[in-house]
Structure formats: C-alpha cells, structure tokens
Amino acid sequence: MDWTTFIQLTVNGLTLGSVYALIALGYSMVYGILKLLNFAHGEVFMVGAFIGWGVLNLLGGAVDPRVPVWLLITLMTAAAMLGAGLLGVVIERFAYRPLRNAPRIAPLISALGVSFFLQNSVLILYGANFKTYDTFTLVDPFSGIQLGGVNVWIIRIVVFVSAIAMMLGLFALVRYSRLGKAMRATSFDREAASMMGIDVDKVIVKTFFIGSALAGAAGVLVGLVFGQINHFMGFNYGLKGFTAAVIGGIGSIPGAMFGGLFIGLAEAYSAGYISSVFQDLIVFSLLVVVLLVRPSGLFGRATIQKV
Amino acid sequence: MADGDPVDLPAPPDAQNRPRIGVDEWVGQVEDRREHGPRVRLVNAWNELHLAAKLAIFVGPAAFLPFVVSSDYWMQVAVITALYAVLAVGLNVAVGFAGLLDLGYVAFFGFGAYAYTWLASEHFDLHWDATYAIPTVVVASAALGFIVGLPSRRLVGDYLAIVTLFFLFIFNTLLLNADRINIPFKEGSINFTRGPNGISTVDPMSFFGLELRTLDHYFWLSLVTFAVVVGALYLLNESRTGRAWRALREDPLAAELMSMPVNRLKLLAFSIGAAAAGLTGSIFAAQNGSVFPVDFDLTLLISLYAFVILGGAGSILGVAIGAVTINVALELLRTPENASFVFYFLLLVAIVAILRRRAAAVLAGIVVLGFLLRLAAEGVKPSWTTGEDRGLTWVDRLVEDWVLLPTDIARIDDVAYIGLIAAVLALLQLRGFVRLAALVPVLYLAVFVWQNVLVIQPSVARYIMLGAMLVALMAARPQGLFGTPRVEIV
Numbered sequence: 001m002d003w004t005t006f007i008q009l010t011v012n013g014l015t016l017g018s019v020y021a022l023i024a025l026g027y028s029m030v031y032g033i034l035k036l037l038n039f040a041h042g043e044v045f046m047v048g049a050f051i052g053w054g055v056l057n058l059l060g061g062a063v064d065p066r067v068p069v070w071l072l073i074t075l076m077t078a079a080a081m082l083g084a085g086l087l088g089v090v091i092e093r094f095a096y097r098p099l100r101n102a103p104r105i106a107p108l109i110s111a112l113g114v115s116f117f118l119q120n121s122v123l124i125l126y127g128a129n130f131k132t133y134d135t136f137t138l139v140d141p142f143s144g145i146q147l148g149g150v151n152v153w154i155i156r157i158v159v160f161v162s163a164i165a166m167m168l169g170l171f172a173l174v175r176y177s178r179l180g181k182a183m184r185a186t187s188f189d190r191e192a193a194s195m196m197g198i199d200v201d202k203v204i205v206k207t208f209f210i211g212s213a214l215a216g217a218a219g220v221l222v223g224l225v226f227g228q229i230n231h232f233m234g235f236n237y238g239l240k241g242f243t244a245a246v247i248g249g250i251g252s253i254p255g256a257m258f259g260g261l262f263i264g265l266a267e268a269y270s271a272g273y274i275s276s277v278f279q280d281l282i283v284f285s286l287l288v289v290v291l292l293v294r295p296s297g298l299f300g301r302a303t304i305q306k307v
Numbered sequence: 308m309a310d311g312d313p314v315d316l317p318a319p320p321d322a323q324n325r326p327r328i329g330v331d332e333w334v335g336q337v338e339d340r341r342e343h344g345p346r347v348r349l350v351n352a353w354n355e356l357h358l359a360a361k362l363a364i365f366v367g368p369a370a371f372l373p374f375v376v377s378s379d380y381w382m383q384v385a386v387i388t389a390l391y392a393v394l395a396v397g398l399n400v401a402v403g404f405a406g407l408l409d410l411g412y413v414a415f416f417g418f419g420a421y422a423y424t425w426l427a428s429e430h431f432d433l434h435w436d437a438t439y440a441i442p443t444v445v446v447a448s449a450a451l452g453f454i455v456g457l458p459s460r461r462l463v464g465d466y467l468a469i470v471t472l473f474f475l476f477i478f479n480t481l482l483l484n485a486d487r488i489n490i491p492f493k494e495g496s497i498n499f500t501r502g503p504n505g506i507s508t509v510d511p512m513s514f515f516g517l518e519l520r521t522l523d524h525y526f527w528l529s530l531v532t533f534a535v536v537v538g539a540l541y542l543l544n545e546s547r548t549g550r551a552w553r554a555l556r557e558d559p560l561a562a563e564l565m566s567m568p569v570n571r572l573k574l575l576a577f578s579i580g581a582a583a584a585g586l587t588g589s590i591f592a593a594q595n596g597s598v599f600p601v602d603f604d605l606t607l608l609i610s611l612y613a614f615v616i617l618g619g620a621g622s623i624l625g626v627a628i629g630a631v632t633i634n635v636a637l638e639l640l641r642t643p644e645n646a647s648f649v650f651y652f653l654l655l656v657a658i659v660a661i662l663r664r665r666a667a668a669v670l671a672g673i674v675v676l677g678f679l680l681r682l683a684a685e686g687v688k689p690s691w692t693t694g695e696d697r698g699l700t701w702v703d704r705l706v707e708d709w710v711l712l713p714t715d716i717a718r719i720d721d722v723a724y725i726g727l728i729a730a731v732l733a734l735l736q737l738r739g740f741v742r743l744a745a746l747v748p749v750l751y752l753a754v755f756v757w758q759n760v761l762v763i764q765p766s767v768a769r770y771i772m773l774g775a776m777l778v779a780l781m782a783a784r785p786q787g788l789f790g791t792p793r794v795e796i797v
Contacts, residue, residue: 037465094732098782105408106785108468109616112609113777120770121728124761125721235605239476246469277484284473288458291470295461 007150009272010265015156015225017264018163022218023241024248024256025170026088026211032187032251033207034100039111040091041215042238043118048084048216049229050122052076053131062134069138073158077220084216085209092208097201115234122231130230133223159221166214167257173210174253183207187251215241236280240267243287249300258299358541365624366534373523382522384638386594389529390587392630393536395614396623397583402612403620404544405576406556410608411455411471414478415581417603419448419588421482421500424598429508430501437512441589448585449578456577460570475608482600505599512593525594532590533627536583541623543579552576606770610637613777618789625789637769646765647702650757653772658750665743672747673754677709680751690714703758710758720760727756 023045030038055076060066067075095114099107135155144154174180185193186203194200222237223229244263248255263283270282290298353361369389376382394416401409426433426440435443458470486502500506512519512528519525543549554562555572563569592598610633618629636653639645659666684691691713713719730749737745761768780787 031465035465037468090732094735095778095782099785102781102785104465105402105406105620106781108408108465109612110778110781112612113774113781115774116609117771117774117778120767120774121724124764124767124771125724239472242469243473246466278480281477281480284477287473288470291466292458292461295466 004149005272007148009268011147011150011152011156013265013268014261015159015264016267017244017261018160018167019218019221019225019237019260020241020244020263021167021257021260022163022214022221023237024244024260025167025253026215027242027245028248028250028253028256029183029207029211031245033183033190033204034096036096036107037111037242038091038096038211039108039238040095040114040118041211042234042236042241043115044084044087044091044212044234045215045219045222045237045241046122046229046231046234047087047118048080048219049223049233050126050131050219051083051216052080052220052223053133053229055079056133062138065138072138073220073224077162077217080216080220081213082216084219085213088208088212088215089205091212092205115238119231119234126231128231130228133227133229135224135227155224159225163218163221166217170210170214171253171257179203179206240283243283246297247287247290249297252297252299255297255299259297358538361624362534362538365627366530370527370530373526379522382526384635386522386526386529387591388631388634388638389526389533390591390594391611391614391634392627393529393533393587394584395611395618395626395630396533396537396540397580397587398611399615399620399623399626400540400552400580400583401576402615403622403626404549404556405552405573407459407573407576408465408468409471409577409580410468411474411478412580412584412611413603413605413608414455414475415448415452415584416588416591416607417478417482417598417600418451419444419585420592420598420603421506421588422447422585423589423592424506424509425499427510427512427593428506430506434510436515437589437593438514441512441586444589445582445586448588449582451585452578452581453574455581456574459573459577475605479600479604482603500600503600505597507597509592509596509598511596512590519593522594525590529590529594532586536586537623537627540579540583544623548572548575609777610634610773613773616777616787617780619787622787622789625787628789629787633773637773640765640769640772643762643765644700646768647700647757647762650761650768650772651702651706654750654753662743662746669743669746669750673751674709676747676751677706677711677754680711681709684711703762706754706758710755712759716759723752723756724760727752 023041026041026044027038030036030041056062056065056072059072059075065072091114095110096107099110139153139155141153142151144152144157146152174183182193182198182203183206185196185198186200190200193203218237218241219229222233240263241260244259245256246259247262248257248259250256263286266286267279267283271279274282294300356364369385372385373382376385394412398409398412401407401412422444423440425431426435426443427437428434455471455474459467462470482500483502485499512525519528544552551562551567551572554565554567555569559569562572591602613633614630615626616629617633618625618627620626636649639649658669662669681692691711727749730752734742734745734749757768761771
C-alpha cells in the first residue's frame with residue numbers, strides 16, 4: 001500500500017468531509033425542527049460562495065488584496081455567513097411558513113421551486129462561467145505542514161480547523177444555551193414547546209439563520225480550497241451534504257458531523273483507489289445501503305409511529 | 308313526528324355527489340356543492356361526461372393541429388408537449404394517486420429512450436420493428452420501476468423521495484459514463500451510451516413495416532398514446548386498485564389495517580408509472596432520432612412536477628392541462644421573439660385576475676410613473692435613457708418609450724434584480740391601500756428589470772419564472788388549479 005497516496009487521500013477526504021458536514025448540519029437542524037427537507041439548502045451554500053467571491057473582488061481581488069490575507073478570508077466568511085443566513089430566513093418566511101400545515105409534498109415542491117429560482121437567478125446575473133477565487137495567488141500553495149512526505153496546504157488546515165470549530169460551537173450552542181434548549185424542545189414536540197412559552201416561530205427563524213450561515217461559510221471554504229465556483233455547484237454539494245445528514249441520521253447533530261466526514265473520506269478513497277468517474281455512484285450506493293439497513297441513519301433514533 | 312316517521316332524513320345524495328370510498332376530498336368540496344353558480348354547474352356537467360366524451364373533447368381538436376400548423380418547429384413543440392403530457396399523467400400515478408414521492412421518475416423516461424435506442428439503431432446494429440420493440444421497452448421499464456420501488460417497502464415519505472432522487476442521479480452518472488464498461492469473459496469494453504455525445508442513429512418507428520416518417524405522424528402517435536394511457540389510468544383509478552391507492556395515500560397505516568396489500572400497491576404504482584414513462588421515452592427517442600443524457604436531468608423532473616402540481620395532483624386531465632399550458636409557455640419563452648409577449652401577457656393576466664377592476668388604475672399609474680421617471684432622467688442623467696432596447700417584438704416597442712434604459716446596465720443589473728425580489732417580498736407584507744399604491748413602483752421595477760436584464764436571456768428567465776410560480780402556487784393553492792382541496796380529518 002502506498003503510504004503517501006493514502007495520506008494525501010485522507011487529507012482530501014477530511015477537507016471535503018468537513019465541508020459536507022457543515023452543509024449537512026443545516027439540513028439536519030431544519031429537518032429536526034420542521035420535519036422538512038430543505039432542498040434549497042444547496043443553493044444557499046452556492047449563494048454563500050458567490051457572496052465570498054463578491055467580497056474578494058470588492059477588496060481588490062486575489063492578485064492585489066487591499067487588506068491582509070487573514071482579514072480578507074475572515075471578512076469573506078463573515079459576509080457569506082451573514083448573507084446566506086439572511087437568505088435562509090427569507091426563504092423560511094416566504095416559501096415555508098405559509099405551508100406549515102399543508103400536506104407534506106407542498107413544502108418539498110416549494111423547496112424545489114426556490115432552488116430552481118436561486119440557481120437560475122445567479123446564472124442570469126453572473127453568467128455560466130466558472131468564477132475563480134484564485135487562492136493559489138492569494139496563499140502560497142507550498143506553505144503548510146509536512147505530514148509523512150505530503151505537503152498539507154495551509155488553506156486545507158484552515159478549512160478543516162474552522163469547520164470543526166464551527167461544528168463544536170454549534171454543538172455547544174444546542175447543548176448548553178437557552179436557545180439550544182428551546183431548539184431541542186421544539187424539535188421534540190412543537191406544539192408542547194409552544195405551550196411551554198417558547199416562541200416557536202422565533203426558534204425556527206434562528207435555526208434557519210444558523211443552518212444557512214453554516215452553509216454560506218461552507219461555500220466560501222469550498223471556493224478557497226478548490227478555487228472555482230459556479231451557479232450549479234449547489235446541487236451537487238447540497239446532495240452530498242444531504243447524503244451525509246441522512247447517513248448520520250437526519251435530525252442528529254453529531255450524526256451530521258460524522259456523516260460528513262464519512263462521505264468525504266469515502267469519496268476521496270473511491271476516487272483514489274477505485275474510479276474517479278464513479279465516486280458519486282459509490283457514495284450514493286453507500287447511502288442506499290445504509291438506509292436499507294438502518295432506515296433512520298447511523299445516529300438516528302428509530303421512531304415509533306404512534307396513531 | 309307523531310305518525311312514527313323516523314327522523315327527517317335528508318334526501319339521498321345523487322350519484323354524482325355520493326361520498327365515495329377513499330375520497331375525502333368529498334368533504335373538502337362541500338362548499339362547491341352548496342354553490343350553484345355557472346362554474347359549479349360547468350364542473351358538474353364535465354364530471355358527468357363519459358370518459359370517451361371527455362377524451363374526445365380533449366384530444367379531438369388537437370388531432371387537427373397538423374393541418375393548421377405549418378412550421379416544423381411548432382409541430383416539434385406539439386409532439387414534445389403531447390409526450391410530456393403522457394409523462395406527467397404517468398408521474399401522477401405514483402405522486403397523485405398513491406401519494407408516493409417519486410423523484411427518480413425522469414430516469415424511467417430516459418431508460419425507455421435508451422432501451423428503444425439499443426433495440427432499434429445503428430448502435431448495436433439491431434433494428435427491431437416498433438411492434439416488438441415498444442412492448443419490450445415497456446415491460447423492461449415496468450420491471451425497472453418495480454426494482455426502484457422495492458425500497459418503498461421499508462422507506463416512507465421523505466426517505467423514499469431521497470432514494471428515488473439518488474436513483475435519478477445514479478442513472479445520469481451512468482448515462483454519462485457507461486461508454487467503457489468491461490464485461491467479464493469478454494474482450495475489450497462495451498460502449499452502452501456513448502457518454503455525453505449521445506446516440507444519434509435511432510431508427511424511425513415502424514409498425515408492421517409501416518414506417519412513421521413525418522412529424523405529423525409522430526404527433527398522431529403521441530395523441531393516440533395519450534388517449535390510451537389516460538383512458539387506462541382513468542379506468543384504473545376508478546377501479547378497486549385506484550380506491551386502494553387513494554386509501555394508501557391518505558393513510559398508509561389505516562390502509563394496511565384494512566387488510567390492503569400496501570407493499571404490492573406501492574410497487575404496482577411504481578411499475579405502472581414507469582411503464583408509461585418507458586413508452587413515452589421510446590417515442591421520444593424515435594421521433595428525435597437521437598438520445599442525449601441532458602434530456603433526462605433534474606430540469607425535466609422539476610418541469611414535470613410543475614405540470615402535476617399546477618394541474619392538481621390526482622386529477623388526470625388537470626395534470627394534462629398543466630403539462631400543455633406550462634410546456635407551451637416555456638417553449639414560447641425560449642425564443643427572444645416571443646418572450647416579451649408572453650411575459651407581459653402573463654403579467655397582465657395576473658394583474659387583472661388579482662386586482663380585477665382596479666387593474667386599469669394600476670396600469671395607468673405604471674405608465675405615468677414611467678414617463679415621469681423618463682423625463683426626470685433626461686434632465687438629470689441622460690445616459691439613463693440612451694441604452695439599447697434588447698427586446699425584439701412590437702410589445703417591446705410599446706414599452707421602450709417609458710422605461711428607463713441605462714447605457715451601462717451591466718453595472719447595476721444585480722442591484723436592480725435583487726431589489727426587485729426584495730420589493731416583491733416586501734409587497735407581500737403590506738396590506739390594503741398601501742399595498743395597492745406600492746404595487747405601481749414594484750411593477751414598474753419588474754418591467755425595468757425585464758427590459759434591461761431578463762429579456763436578453765429568456766431561456767434562463769423562464770426557469771426563474773417557473774421556480775417563482777411553483778413557490779407562489781404552493782402558498783396560494785397547494786392543491787393546484789384543477790385539484791380538489793383536501794381536508795385533514797383528525
């Protein structure tokens with residue numbers, strides 16, 4: 001077994017996986033609270049990537065940035081999180097809230113509509129060309145740490161660490177804060193929570209904001225690592241993030257983190273050892289197998305249907 | 308009551324309005340039945356018509372289309388529309404009748420197209436007569452539907468939607484990449500799909516040696532297919548199986564407790580829908596003479612759902628009407644020559660339908676506002692009026708006198724576009740007179756954005772409109788235009 005390749009693939013998988021995990025968290029949180037598949041989440045991620053790109057261009061572009069690089073990246077991420085978070089809130093307010101009590105299929109169709117709308121809006125405004133973050137110019141591709149003969153690029157480390165930090169922050173928020181308590185209560189039983197004096201609408205809005213902000217951050221991170229973004233990236237990443245959420249057990253936050261890393265690693269290894277053409281196929285087949293064996297995901301609790 | 312009469316019973320409901328098993332829309336329709344306006348009478352008269360009469364009304368006039376339409380392009384659109392209508396009706400089996408969210412449906416359509424291609428093209432040098440090829444494809448598609456439906460035995464609701472969506476995704480990956488498949492015990496690799504290049508040597512269909520040569524022939528074939536599929540599904544829906552599907556849709560658990568074979572019903576719905584899709588796919592392939600992976604992607608899936616949802620899931624002819632309306636509108640919007648016309652027509656219809664008598668005032672307000680802004684711009688910043696009008700039709704000539712056309716639109720197009728979205732959303736929050744007053748500038752902004760940004764790329768703009776329509780329709784009328792409102796019985 002070739003040790004360098006293995007380390008390289010593991011690094012790739014962990015970077016990609018941490019991004020998937022961030023996207024998966026948004027799916028999972030929303031599903032946990034509303035029992036709603038937010039298919040527009042991938043597009044929120046894509047919009048986040050475009051906001052980051054816009055900020056980069058505003059501040060002089062990769063070739064001649066007007067601020068230090070660390071500040072630039074922080075600003076890009078912050079702007080993307082804010083923008084994507086607000087977009088998530090708007091989507092919730094106008095596309096999902098009117099359908100709170102509609103049949104299950106209605107919000108799903110609405111989500112498909114929103115996703116179509118966002119994708120084509122970005123297409124018409126920015127064209128079909130790939131937009132480049134040009135990170136190689138921004139950050140020296142040979143900077144980083146040596147790990148078993150492989151150079152791990154500093155950006156990959158930044159992406160992985162910040163993704164993990166955001167996940168831990170979210171975990172702490174849900175676990176220890178008042179809002180987190182309210183979120184857990186709402187997800188457990190929305191009606192009972194509202195009777196206990198929890199403003200359910202507010203909790204839902206905040207959940208959408210946090211989940212979408214994480215997706216926006218993931219968008220910038222993807223732009224930084226892979227350098228290129230386009231208007232249809234949201235579908236593929238959204239689907240992967242979604243797969244991660246489902247494998248981990250949708251509705252479960254540690255499950256989404258685990259699922260993301262699992263999918264990322266599975267994708268990297270299958271690209272490296274089996275076939276890069278069929279990596280998506282392998283990932284989705286994995287999902288189908290997991291779902292058939294454990295319909296509620298690896299970390300999900302099986303629900304008993306009460307009548 | 309003195310002479311021992313039982314309670315004063317209401318008259319027995321007539322056959323039309325009798326509550327039927329598995330149709331709790333009956334409860335939802337109660338308001339309709341109380342009304343006695345012309346609309347209700349029309350609906351009732353329609354409902355009482357025989358199936359053959361309904362089909363004749365729907366299909367009959369369409370059959371003369373080839374004699375009226377001379378352009379090949381529009382005949383092509385007519386064929387595709389008829390095929391999409393069949394496809395939508397087939398999707399309706401799983402989604403509308405049985406309540407199974409099948410997001411992989413387009414894959415069956417693609418499978419049908421590719422399967423027909425394998426049997427009748429230069430690709431494998433097989434040239435089957437359509438008389439044998441079509442039944443083979445239909446059976447194979449139904450079998451595929453059965454296999455894809457298998458997870459529905461364990462997975463319900465959203466999870467089923469996910470797995471079927473992934474199936475579509477896997478199918479697309481295979482279409483794009485199955486051009487070098489190695490088969491054990493055989494030298495070399497087999498090229499199944501020719502990847503993104505597609506296969507473009509598909510034979511035209513021939514039945515018993517009778518070859519279909521022109522677009523008109525394919526149009527008639529599509530119409531016949533439509534009539535057969537709709538007739539069969541209508542009868543199926545009225546049968547024991549149809550009632551069982553509806554029971555399954557309303558409450559799978561209760562249906563199971565009523566001793567209905569839930570799993571078999573689900574698989575049947577999947578297979579029948581897939582068979583219809585496979586049939587459509589083979590006609591699609593033969594008519595185009597070629598198959599490409601891009602014909603079977605998510606865009607078509609979303610369009611199909613738009614057809615089903617607009618028409619009203621569960622209502623067969625509603626779905627067909629939805630397919631015809633949306634597909635023709637999308638097709639009209641594709642070309643810059645017609646796009647503006649369709650856009651303003653839809654805008655006008657929407658304004659008149661919502662505002663009724665106040666519409667004229669609002670429209671006048673927009674034009675007046677336009678002229679005022681134009682005057683102001685000519686005084687302050689003339690470059691705002693000297694831009695080029697990209698519209699091509701006489702409709703564009705009508706608006707170009709009072710819409711601002713900035714020269715350097717590229718600098719503000721995203722601001723204008725996002726501003727329009729924000730303005731529309733804000734408008735939804737307003738009520739009463741303020742809303743009516745705010746409508747004027749918002750509509751003006753819409754015209755401005757259309758004329759400056761969207762009209763250049765109508766083929767993208769139409770999908771934006773489709774997406775927005777789906778969201779708006781879900782919020783306003785989740786049961787679709789022709790669907791029956793449903794009442795949740797707790």
